[in-house]
Amino acid sequence: MKALVFEHNLARFAASRLASAVAGSGHGVGIGPLELLEIDPPELPGQGWVRLEPRLAGICGSDLATLDGRSSRYFEHLVSFPFIPGHEIVADATGGRFDGARVVVEPVLGCEARGIVPPCNACAGGHKGSCDRIAFGELAPGLQTGYCSDTGGGWSAGLVAHESQLWEVPAGLADEEAVMVEPTACAVHAACSIGSSSSVVVLGAGTLGLCTIAALRAFSLPGRLLAIAKHPQQRRLAAELGADEVAAPDEVTRAARRITGTFGLGHVEGRIERLAGGVDVVLDCVGSAQSIEESLAIVRPGGEIVLVGMPGSVRVDLAPLWQREVCLRGAYAYGSERRPEGTRPTFELAFELVEAARLGRLVSASYPLERYEEAIGHAAAAGHRGAVKIVFDLRRQSRLPRMTSPKEAE
Amino acid sequence: MSPRPGFVLEVDRSTPSTLFWHGEGYRLEKLPIGSRVIYAPEPFHALRDPDAAVRQALDHPLGDSQPLRSLLRPGMRLTIAFDDVSLPLPPMRSPDVRQRVIEAVLEVAAAAGVDDVVLIAALALHRRMTDDELRHALGSRVFDAFAPNGLLWQHDAEDPSNLLHLGQTEEGEDVEINKRAAESDLLVYVNINLVAMDGGHKSVATGLASYKSLRHHHNVRTMRASKSFMDRHHSQLHTSNWRMGRLIAAAGVKVFQIETTLNTDTFPAEFRFLQRREWEWSLRDRAGFLATSKALERTPAEIARRLFHSIKSPHDLTSVQAGEVEAVHDRTLQMVHAQQLVPVEGQTDVLTMGLPYICPYNVNSIMNPILVACLGLGYFFNLYRNKPLVREGGVLILSHPTPWAFNPVHHPSYIDFFEQVLAETTDLVEIESKYEHAFATDPWYRHLYRTSYAYHGVHPFYMWYWCAHALEHLGRVVVVGGDRAAVRRLGFFPASTLADALEIASDVVGRDPSITHLHAPPLLIADVS
Incomplete structure (x- = not known):
């Protein structure tokens, strides 16, 4: 079967890192560790595992960081090589209780998938994202499907998944909607982790940022929601999905000041360097040094910054974090969320949100695996090119790429 | 020789190009044959002895007012x-007319033994004046006597401890003005009536008012x-201001209004060509x-801005009148109209105008896009x-660079x-309904x-409300030579040249429109029949 395989090749890794640093994200793919190969399908690791044939598989920001050589060395012990990327997956299942069903994969490889009995406290509590055994058990290390050498990943014609990872897709949900469930679940988890706040800023309006806006509107009821979006298409979608105000990146401090009515500091050349007070919560869906600095500049004393986008190694002045007693924390993956009606799996909430907010419209273009360099280039420049989510379409491999404009997707 | 009245020129083949102001610069434009150009009357002669004229006005007030000296007594407040930095435009060369008048008032007050005197710059919601601007307006003698002793104030429309609510007009308008002014035994207001809009009851009812009061007339409905x-x-x-002014008087605030008019001698000798009719340009005008023009082509915008804002106008005093507000203002308007009215026959399909570098709200500052819209x-x-x-x-065609630029100190909320x-x-x-309150109370x-x-x-x-009447009236607004993004943000159409602008206008007014150019400044009022 065909698969995009990511090898542990330091020379290629360095070349990719250099190319993407010089020419921009996505430009190192041709010379990097990712190759389209003909390989054998992965073995079923044990009982409860089934085979999947992906229909659509998304390209995520964390995938791009990996391909660009920008991902943190922190993950070195949490992945196993070679791996097949792709964790945003809608697929056809063969075998087990999902035989013949269309499924979405919940990619975290927690204790149950790893055959670890008894499960760790986090898994036992339904918080798979916080599993502390992701490098142990019957599988090679890998925090998720798409980073584990034993399971394969979505960027291929076939992979294996544990039944505990699968969610059957309702008949009325299109593949383009189903492939959005996983990134939406990340956003739902982040949104559900903050209490009711009078002012919330979402930094970044790529897939994760837009899903976070929708999730905040659905599950967290912020008093005033400001979205920071760079490109016109992102700005339009951010407003449609529930942002009260949308501002450009160079307006972030001024816009945050407006919604809070606080005072500005360092008011030079029309720019406000930072705020005296600030917003209650910043959800940083970018994860760069700049976005963290910006978050620190606009969050109020005692406020909270939630890193939703995957950060890497960054250099940030933490003096404001200390002086203002700001809480900086992450929001990773999913598990279960406390809702007024009781505790519910994040994926269940994500399915509901994808349908209610019509998040399938965020899928802008699809490519066959053979055109992976173009696909990744498109994903890396998605905002600039008026796109949001780029996916691999594995339903008819020989077909030319089917481009779906956001308008058509609506 | 008497100054010539205003003039409406009909452009023919022999008409030279017409000067259009264009921010910190100007353009020469060839208007289509048959276009009209409206020129301001020539500047009236200055009063021969302005100080004597001021004294005369104080001693012989209009209306039912007594002479100033009769209104003053020891122990009174x-x-x-006085009008703030927004007047006159450009700022006038020293001595500023406010200095002349205030020095004369203070002399009379001193002679009467009045020692509780406070000067207040009537800012309304404008920015505070700098010390240099105050010194220029008042002269060093007055500034040094009052400012160091805390007796030179700038009206603060957000200081609840120094505002006094005097009541509501019959239309339910709150009248809230500066408390010190309202509680004084006499309030002398020193005005500069550069245009017919200034002065009258607007001086106190607007200049010394709070937001609570101003919002009753500075709104879309009133402006329209x-x-x-x-x-x-x-x-x-004005009707609203007049109601408020009468309430102020009825509440017992004694106002002694001093209004002054200036001639239209707007620019110093080296820029005199800016106020001459093009076909009458001398060799010196052409050289100037x-x-x-050549120097400005090579000058960075910031330096050009500073250069223009350093211009001090040679405006001369043409009249001064004092006493009861309405009687004074009627006389003032007669003088303003005599200087500025130009009879114009009939309306036009397209009105063109070149906008200069300055308006009332960007003295020593940047003419940002909102101010461009407001000026035009x-x-x-x-x-x-x-x-x-x-x-x-x-269609209105404006010529201005309309930079996407703001002075962050003067115009943060802009x-x-x-x-x-x-x-x-x-x-x-x-x-107005969605955003005003939040900005006003930020x-x-x-x-x-x-x-x-x-x-504020x-x-x-x-x-923006100031544009309300025009926005409702016009079919389209085109800006020549402006920053395209900024012009679009205003909802206007950008054009590179006047020819392009006329082409854009043709969608609205057809291919053969009548065109009129307002050749200002110097300022004029078109009396359209």
Whole structure:
């Protein structure tokens, strides 16, 4: 079967890192560790595992960081090589209780998938994202499907998944909607982790940022929601999905000041360097040094910054974090969320949100695996090119790429 | 020789190119044959002895007022309020007319033994004046006598401890003004009536008012019903101010109004070509035009801005009258009209105008896009009496670089208004209902207005409302040579050249429109029949 395989090749890794640093994200793919190969399908690791044939598989920001050589060395012990990327997956299942069903994969490889009995406290509590055994058990290390050498990943014609990872897709949900469930679940988890706040800023309006806006509107009821979006298409979608105000990146401090009515500091050349007070919560869906600095500049004393986008190694002045007693924390993956009606799996909430907010419209273009360099280039420049989510379409491999404009997707 | 009246030229083959102001520069444009160009009357002669004229006015007041000296007595509280940095334009060379008048008032007060005197700059919601600006307006003698002793104030429309609510008019308008002024035994107001809009009851009722009071007439409904601001009998803005002024008087505030008029001698000798009719340019005028044009081509915008803002106008005093507000203002308007009215026959399909580098709200500052709109649609469009110069549904063509640039100290809320509000809508009513309150009550804007040199948070809204009548009246607004993104943000059409602008206008007014150019400044009022 065909698969995009990511090898542990330091020379290629360095070349990719250099190319993407010089020419921009996505430009190192041709010379990097990712190759389209003909390989054998992965073995079923044990009982409860089934085979999947992906229909659509998304390209995520964390995938791009990996391909660009920008991902943190922190993950070195949490992945196993070679791996097949792709964790945003809608697929056809063969075998087990999902035989013949269309499924979405919940990619975290927690204790149950790893055959670890008894499960760790986090898994036992339904918080798979916080599993502390992701490098142990019957599988090679890998925090998720798409980073584990034993399971394969979505960027291929076939992979294996544990039944505990699968969610059957309702008949009325299109593949383009189903492939959005996983990134939406990340956003739902982040949104559900903050209490009711009078002012919330979402930094970044790529897939994760837009899903976070929708999730905040659905599950967290912020008093005033400001979205920071760079490109016109992102700005339009951010407003449609529930942002009260949308501002450009160079307006972030001024816009945050407006919604809070606080005072500005360092008011030079029309720019406000930072705020005296600030917003209650910043959800940083970018994860760069700049976005963290910006978050620190606009969050109020005692406020909270939630890193939703995957950060890497960054250099940030933490003096404001200390002086203002700001809480900086992450929001990773999913598990279960406390809702007024009781505790519910994040994926269940994500399915509901994808349908209610019509998040399938965020899928802008699809490519066959053979055109992976173009696909990744498109994903890396998605905002600039008026796109949001780029996916691999594995339903008819020989077909030319089917481009779906956001308008058509609506 | 008497100054010549205003003039309406019909462009023919022999007509030289017409000078259009273009921010910190100007353009020569060839107007189509048959176009009209309206020129201001020549400047009236200056009063021979302005100081004597001031003394005469104080001693022989108009209306039912007694002479100033009769109103003064030892132990009384005297407050002298004066127009702020927004007048005159450009700032006039020393001595400023406010200095002349205030020195004369203080002499009379000193002779009467009055020693409780406070000067107040009537800012309304404008930015505070700098010490240099105050010193220039008042002269060093007055400034040094009052400022170091804390007796030179700047009206603070956000200081609840120094505002006094005097009541409501019969229309339910709150009248709240500066407490010191309201509680003084006598309030002397020293005005400069550069245009017909200034003065009268507007001096105290606006200049010394709070936001709570100003919002009753600085709103979309009132601005739309002010046709025009230069014609107080057809201006709801003035009608509202007159109601308030009468309430102020009825509440016992004794106002002694001193109004002054200036001639239209606007630019110093080296820029004299700017106020001459092009076919009458002398060799010196042509040389001046060429020299400054060439120099400006090579001058960075910031330096050009500083250069122009350093211009001090040779404006001369043409009249001064004092006493009861309405009687004084009637005489003032006669003088303003005599100097500025130009009879114009009929309206036009397309009105063109070149906008200069300065308006009342960017003295020593940047003419940001909102101020460009306000100057063009709020001020120059309203330089008419009877009917607008341009017909309903016609096109206004402005020439101005319209930079996407703001002075962050003077205009902080303008930046947000432009980035947030105009990005969403240019609709006046929606803007007023959805955004005004938040900007007007924003504590940071309030802080900057009170302690720095910022216009009040609500001020950009007022500038936009100022365009209300024009926006309702016009079919299209085109800006020549402006920053295209900024022009579009205003809801206007950008054009590279006048020819392009006329092409854009043709969608609205057809291929053979009548065209009229308002050749100002110097300022004029078109009396359209």
